[in-house]
Structures are given as C-alpha cells and as structure tokens.
Amino acid sequence: IGVDQGDEFIGALPEYQADIRAAQVTAVSGKLWAWPAEQADWLAELTAENSLSQEYLASVVDTYYGLWGAFDSEYGMWGMYIAKTRDDLATTDPQGAAIMANQYFHPYLTYNARIDASFVGDFSLTFNKSLSYTNHAQYLKDVTLTGNKDSNVVANQFDNNITGNAGVNTVVFAGQAAQYQITNKNGVVKVEDLQDDRDGMNTLADIEKLQFSDSIIEVSSL
Structure with missing residues (x-):
C-alpha cells in the first residue's frame, strides 16, 4: 500500500513492481478492471492511498488461481475484472497474464491443503466442470486427507504429494x-x-490403493 505514485520503487523487485503498475494503468484506462460506475468512489479511495496496483494485482491473482471460475457472472472479482479464469487472462488482459508467468508466482498453489475430516468421496485435483470447487482445486499440488473416512484423491498434472488419513484411501x-x-521404498510410494x-510424479503416504483406468493395485502388494 502507498507505493503507486512514488518516483521510483524501492522494494526488492522494482522492475517487477513497475510491470505490475503498468498492467494496472492499462487495465484501468482500458476498462479491464473496476470499470463499473459503482466502483468510482472505491477507485478514488485507492488512488488517494496509492494502492491501485495492490488491489488490481489481487484481482489478477484470484483469477489466476481459479477463485472466480464458479462465480455466476461473465467476469471475475464480483464482476469488476475482465478475466474470470486463467485461460481468459492471455486474451483479455495480456499484461496481467505476463506478470503471473513464472516471474514470482508459481503455476500451482504451494501450500499443503488439508481436506476436512467430514469429506467423503473423490477429492479431485483435476478440473471437472460438474464440480465447482475444482476451478480452484485444479491448481493444488499437495493435499492431506484428515479424519478417518474412506476418501480418495484424483491426481492432476503437477508433481503431487498426497497423504492419506486413518481410513482406506485411493489415489486415482x-x-x-x-x-x-x-x-x-521404505513405505514411500512414488507413481x-x-x-x-x-x-506427473506423485509421492504418496498412508495410501492403500492405486486406481488406474484398467486396474486397481493394492499398495500392500508392492
């Protein structure tokens, strides 16, 4: 906050900060972000506190990691950002896409997602349009099932680290x-x-079964 209108950036990545600002300026002037009339007062507030770039970047990041894919609107960020999904970014906001392209942010979420103990069924890390949560979950890489229910995980293209719970768990x-x-090797299963x-390359712990399109393998038999 408070860095937008300085003569120069003094942070750790000044060139990257400059790219973010340039993308924000293009987005505001081109009505790619915060263009609805009801956002006028908010834009004025952000301008006064020099935080336009911060709020613009938040919109880009949210879209990049799939937080608006299930939103009932043509656009992302409550309908005030032109890009709704990662695929949209390259065509609707190419400068926004460029600041997310392996400069600072990973293509996947770096935290280990702990799945609630109440979950039962297949938790999918692969996008499935019938499962709204996968708009975001498709960018997860590492997950841990919690509790004791028999739950499963559908792998995606990343190098997943998947940990099971106290139940019987299958990776699909x-x-x-x-x-x-x-x-x-010593209880560490790699697929x-x-x-x-x-x-991808998957490292599994506390998983009982591996399900493929043609067969199911018991981990205990490996």
Missing part, C-alpha cells in the same frame, strides 16, 4: 497401470506417469 490416475513407473502432461 488417468492412464493404464503399465503407463506408470511405481516404486515403494510416475510415463506420459507427459498428464499425472
């Missing part, structure tokens, strides 16, 4: 078993997809 993969290299851009 997209391909046939023969298309993966599977190892079990590597030999096909690019599908299921």
